[in-house]
Amino acid sequence: ITEAVLAEKVAERGIHVHRxxxxxxMRVNGKDxxxxxxxxxxxxxxxxxxxxxxxxxxxxxxxx
Numbered sequence: 001i002t003e004a005v006l007a008e009k010v011a012e013r014g015i016h017v018h019r020x021x022x023x024x025x026m027r028v029n030g031k032d033x034x035x036x037x038x039x040x041x042x043x044x045x046x047x048x049x050x051x052x053x054x055x056x057x058x059x060x061x062x063x064x
Contacts, residue, residue: 018046023060026051 053061
């Protein structure tokens with residue numbers, strides 16, 4: 001129930017949640033230091049202002 005409520009609220013605000021994507025790399029964007037370029041194992045990439053790694057303290061997001 002909690003995940004459904006959270007998903008609904010972020011969708012209402014136009015926020016897209018990428019899941020179940022696995023991050024392979026992240027780096028600060030060279031043109032905008034307020035954003036991060038995130039690469040996924042499947043070869044896709046995005047630019048984001050916020051990154052949440054919700055897979056534990058040993059996650060790639062937490063490590064990077």
